[in-house]
Amino acid sequence: MDKKRVYYFGGKAADGKADMKNLLGGKGANLAEMCLLGLPVPAGLTITTECCTEYYENDCQLPAALMPEVWAAMEKVEEVMGLQYDDADNPLLVSCRSGARSSMPGMMDTVLNVGLSSKTIPGLIRKTGNPRFVYDSYRRLIMMYADVVMEKAEGLAPAEGKGIRKLLDEMLDEFKHAKGYKSDTEITADELLELANAFKAKVKEALGTEFPDDSKAQLEGGIKAVFKSWNGKKAIAYRRIEGIPDEWGTAVNVQAMVFGNMGDGSATGVAFTRNPATGENQFYGEWLINAQGEDVVAGIRTPSPLNDATKNEQNKHLASMQELMPATYQELDDIRLILEKNYRDMLDIEFTIQEGKLFMLQCRVGKRTGVAALTMALDMLHEGLISDKEAVMRLSPDQLDELLHPILDVNDEKKRTVIAKGLPAGPGGAVGKIALTSEKAMEYGKLHIDSILVREETNPEDVEGMRAAAGILTARGGMTSHAALVARGWGKCCIVGCEAVHINLEANEITIAGKTYKEGDTISLNGTKGWVYDVAIKMVDATENPRFQEFMTIVDKYRTMGVRTNADTPEDALNAINFGAEGIGLFRIEHMFYGQNSEEPLAKLRNMILANSTEERVEALKELEPFVREIAKGTLEVLDGRPLTFRLIDPPLHEFVPQTEDKQRELAKEKGLPYEEIKRRIDALHEVNPMMGLRGVRLGVVNPEITEMQFRALFEATAELMKEGKNPVLEIMVPLIISVAELKHQKAIADRVQAEVEAKFGLKINYLYGTMIEIPRATLVADKVAEVAQFFSFGTNDLTQMTFGFSRDDVNVIVNSYIDEKIIPADPFNILDQEGVGELVQIGTERGRKTNPSLKVGVCGEHGGNPSSVAFFYKTGFNYVSCSPFRVPIARLAAAQAAIRG
Ligand code: ADP
Ligand code: MG
Ligand code: MG
Numbered sequence: 044m045d046k047k048r049v050y051y052f053g054g055k056a057a058d059g060k061a062d063m064k065n066l067l068g069g070k071g072a073n074l075a076e077m078c079l080l081g082l083p084v085p086a087g088l089t090i091t092t093e094c095c096t097e098y099y100e101n102d103c104q105l106p107a108a109l110m111p112e113v114w115a116a117m118e119k120v121e122e123v124m125g126l127q128y129d130d131a132d133n134p135l136l137v138s139c140r141s142g143a144r145s146s147m148p149g150m151m152d153t154v155l156n157v158g159l160s161s162k163t164i165p166g167l168i169r170k171t172g173n174p175r176f177v178y179d180s181y182r183r184l185i186m187m188y189a190d191v192v193m194e195k196a197e198g199l200a201p202a203e204g205k206g207i208r209k210l211l212d213e214m215l216d217e218f219k220h221a222k223g224y225k226s227d228t229e230i231t232a233d234e235l236l237e238l239a240n241a242f243k244a245k246v247k248e249a250l251g252t253e254f255p256d257d258s259k260a261q262l263e264g265g266i267k268a269v270f271k272s273w274n275g276k277k278a279i280a281y282r283r284i285e286g287i288p289d290e291w292g293t294a295v296n297v298q299a300m301v302f303g304n305m306g307d308g309s310a311t312g313v314a315f316t317r318n319p320a321t322g323e324n325q326f327y328g329e330w331l332i333n334a335q336g337e338d339v340v341a342g343i344r345t346p347s348p349l350n351d352a353t354k355n356e357q358n359k360h361l362a363s364m365q366e367l368m369p370a371t372y373q374e375l376d377d378i379r380l381i382l383e384k385n386y387r388d389m390l391d392i393e394f395t396i397q398e399g400k401l402f403m404l405q406c407r408v409g410k411r412t413g414v415a416a417l418t419m420a421l422d423m424l425h426e427g428l429i430s431d432k433e434a435v436m437r438l439s440p441d442q443l444d445e446l447l448h449p450i451l452d453v454n455d456e457k458k459r460t461v462i463a464k465g466l467p468a469g470p471g472g473a474v475g476k477i478a479l480t481s482e483k484a485m486e487y488g489k490l491h492i493d494s495i496l497v498r499e500e501t502n503p504e505d506v507e508g509m510r511a512a513a514g515i516l517t518a519r520g521g522m523t524s525h526a527a528l529v530a531r532g533w534g535k536c537c538i539v540g541c542e543a544v545h546i547n548l549e550a551n552e553i554t555i556a557g558k559t560y561k562e563g564d565t566i567s568l569n570g571t572k573g574w575v576y577d578v579a580i581k582m583v584d585a586t587e588n589p590r591f592q593e594f595m596t597i598v599d600k601y602r603t604m605g606v607r608t609n610a611d612t613p614e615d616a617l618n619a620i621n622f623g624a625e626g627i628g629l630f631r632i633e634h635m636f637y638g639q640n641s642e643e644p645l646a647k648l649r650n651m652i653l654a655n656s657t658e659e660r661v662e663a664l665k666e667l668e669p670f671v672r673e674i675a676k677g678t679l680e681v682l683d684g685r686p687l688t689f690r691l692i693d694p695p696l697h698e699f700v701p702q703t704e705d706k707q708r709e710l711a712k713e714k715g716l717p718y719e720e721i722k723r724r725i726d727a728l729h730e731v732n733p734m735m736g737l738r739g740v741r742l743g744v745v746n747p748e749i750t751e752m753q754f755r756a757l758f759e760a761t762a763e764l765m766k767e768g769k770n771p772v773l774e775i776m777v778p779l780i781i782s783v784a785e786l787k788h789q790k791a792i793a794d795r796v797q798a799e800v801e802a803k804f805g806l807k808i809n810y811l812y813g814t815m816i817e818i819p820r821a822t823l824v825a826d827k828v829a830e831v832a833q834f835f836s837f838g839t840n841d842l843t844q845m846t847f848g849f850s851r852d853d854v855n856v857i858v859n860s861y862i863d864e865k866i867i868p869a870d871p872f873n874i875l876d877q878e879g880v881g882e883l884v885q886i887g888t889e890r891g892r893k894t895n896p897s898l899k900v901g902v903c904g905e906h907g908g909n910p911s912s913v914a915f916f917y918k919t920g921f922n923y924v925s926c927s928p929f930r931v932p933i934a935r936l937a938a939a940q941a942a943i944r945g
Pocket of ligand 2: 393405
């Protein structure tokens with residue numbers, strides 16, 4: 044038999060179920076599941092995602108066997124619904140809905156009311172006695188069908204603002220304006236018929252083809268158009284951002300229509316089983332009376348609150364479903380509990396009420412902010428709905444990152460005046476320049492300028508600009524509008540429905556309460572409250588969440604790999620320990636020569652660098668040693684029993700001496716030497732390719748007295764602390780090696796100095812001697828290196844640089860083009876290149892452990908805080924990762940999740 048392409052659902056039966064998302068798409072699988080749960084779902088059928096792939100492979104032709112299979116399933120739909128498709132007396136109408144494996148809100152197309160034609164319209168009017176409803180449905184069909192099937196699917200690309208949907212919308216607006224109507228619901232039946240006819244004429248004029256008057260042709264056209272929408276511009280853009288593969292394809296759901304637009308006893312709505320912004324366990328949603336589904340999401344009318352919990356400043360005067368239809372509300376609330384119990388997660392649902400009868404049209408695991416994800420995970424754990432392992436999996440590392448993200452400084456905020464209020468759709472704070480178009484926001488993004496995208500309402504074409512902006516502000520739309528859904532999914536600061544904002548695109552400006560702001564002016568958003576300010580407000584980090592600690596404790600129960608931090612001062616170290624760091628994986632000694640309090644040690648270092656003889660250099664190093672000892676001692680003390688890996692000085696020395704003439708003259712004066720002499724000595728340090736020059740261990744081989752000073756400082760700091768009864772745990776790491784011989788060379792110095800210090804203090808010092816692995820050669824000879832090294836720390840930044848031959852500091856142009864051209868999947872300095880660099884990491888680890896099975900292995904590059912890279916290090920058998928202090932919680936979560944996934 045040919046493979047099954049069509050899956051039926053309806054009544055309390057279904058061919059599919061929830062775990063068949065890959066084949067049926069999320070929407071189709073969940074519609075089937077809701078049927079199996081006995082919930083009221085209009086019957087329908089799902090065409091598989093495989094069939095979408097077939098369609099594309101087949102030059103955009105439906106497989107010949109498909110339509111007969113569809114019509115066969117339609118017979119079952121007709122039977123369950125007691126209606127007949129394309130029937131003159133008792134017609135069934137359907138929707139054609141897209142639905143991919145993972146949800147892509149609003150990115151693909153759906154057509155409602157398919158099946159209305161001159162043959163079926165009179166029958167439907169006779170049957171319902173409601174011509175207004177029938178013509179309202181008809182004009183909607185024409186609008187959607189012309190847009191989705193006749194224009195987009197045909198690949199027509201009219202100029203901005205000249206699309207058929209827009210033209211018809213304008214006709215509708217003009218019509219309402221001429222009649223003095225405020226709302227669509229005021230238009231009468233006769234007027235709707237008049238509009239529908241005018242629409243059809245416009246469609247013919249603009250697109251050159253007649254709107255099809257044949258129900259069967261409409262259905263086939265609808266199915267094709269949904270397949271086509273998989274490759275629509277906005278769907279492709281969304282997939283790039285979300286990393287959804289092009290090959291997945293979309294399913295098509297053909298579903299019996301139920302009508303929320305049959306009058307005041309009918310309605311449609313969208314809800315979340317818990318509050319998606321805060322995570323509170325309260326039913327949360329919006330609804331519209333006498334409307335069809337898309338009206339709520341499209342932000343055409345301001346939707347009403349579902350219940351008391353959903354009331355806010357903007358909608359509190361509107362009647363809730365809880366008040367107007369208490370019995371139906373109760374039924375919906377019961378369904379909410381059934382769904383949560385079945386899916387064991389927060390869901391986002393769509394429903395329609397047709398003359399008092401409730402129908403479920405969609406459910407899926409709902410997007411949520413990081414804060415909400417945390418709250419829900421812990422609540423559901425306490426409610427016994429999920430296990431603690433599941434709770435750990437419920438928060439993605441990105442969402443945790445969002446929790447650690449900045450909010451507006453409360454104290455600074457208090458001093459300012461709120462200029463407008465809207466709905467708090469996405470959390471946190473954002474400060475940036477006003478961008479009035481998606482393009483402008485992207486332009487700012489490229490220049491690394493923070494922007495706030497300000498729009499009337501966003502639509503799926505805006506996703507890239509929304510991504511680029513620091514925050515989003517819209518004048519219209521509710522908590523379930525497109526902007527709100529998308530921003531929440533990303534955890535991006537967003538305010539919607541801020542009606543005080545008036546946008547004037549021609550003048551490139553907005554007005555709020557009579558005051559005008561130009562594109563490029565700075566504003567601040569408090570996305571948690573929905574408040575807007577016209578000044579730049581200070582930002583702070585939001586780590587003071589008490590539930591954060593509780594969650595991280597559970598996370599650590601499952602984590603087996605260590606997490607350390609990269610820190611160079613006692614303060615950073617303390618900060619990282621508070622974030623849960625178990626030690627320092629990278630302490631860069633040279634950091635004491637930058638920033639605060641660096642003048643004195645830097646002066647000594649320069650004396651050393653510019654010394655004219657070994658004697659002079661040794662003298663200068665003697666003066667430098669106490670500074671190194673002091674900072675080492677302070678940090679070892681703060682770490683109090685946790686390991687601390689010091690890395691010997693790594694950068695090329697020219698970085699520490701002035702390069703401009705002014706500064707060189709100044710230095711000459713300070714040192715009492717002629718400028719020409721200083722210049723000569725500095726010029727002598729010049730290298731054509733310093734990143735591959737005299738740096739790392741090479742410095743210590745060429746000038747062993749530099750290493751000697753560092754060993755002495757570290758050993759003495761340790762000895763002094765031991766004398767004081769403290770608990771220093773010292774590790775010393777040699778950077779940039781290519782051979783075990785370098786390690787031996789430096790170890791001889793270490794051994795001598797160690798013996799001297801031990802004699803001086805009369806004690807024994809224990810420490811680990813290890814190395815950074817950051818040159819490909821070192822990974823290949825790791826078996827020999829491990830004869831001397833007691834630990835390896837992969838320096839994946841340099842290792843990436845050397846493996847790719849990409850210069851870390853100038854690579855952006857190349858990387859961006861390479862990603863666009865799909866030559867590489869991502870920036871390898873951000874996400875570890877597992878295929879190449881990762882292979883070297885594996886080789887180095889294996890070879891090192893062959894010599895020394897208990898070799899400790901870690902990483903101290905940027906990748907130590909990148910979730911997918913952390914998972915890779917876990918699989919490779921690392922003992923720890925080390926990352927910057929703010930990434931520590933993210934690395935802990937990523938490591939725990941990797942361990943749970945196994
Ligand atoms: P999206 O994936 O963009 O949400 P949907 O396929 O869910 O698109 O449909 C858009 C809107 O139309 C939704 O509000 C949905 O509830 C409504 N809708 C879809 N099919 C039907 C139907 N058979 N009867 C009534 N409303 C429907
Ligand atoms: Mg939907
Ligand atoms: Mg390095």
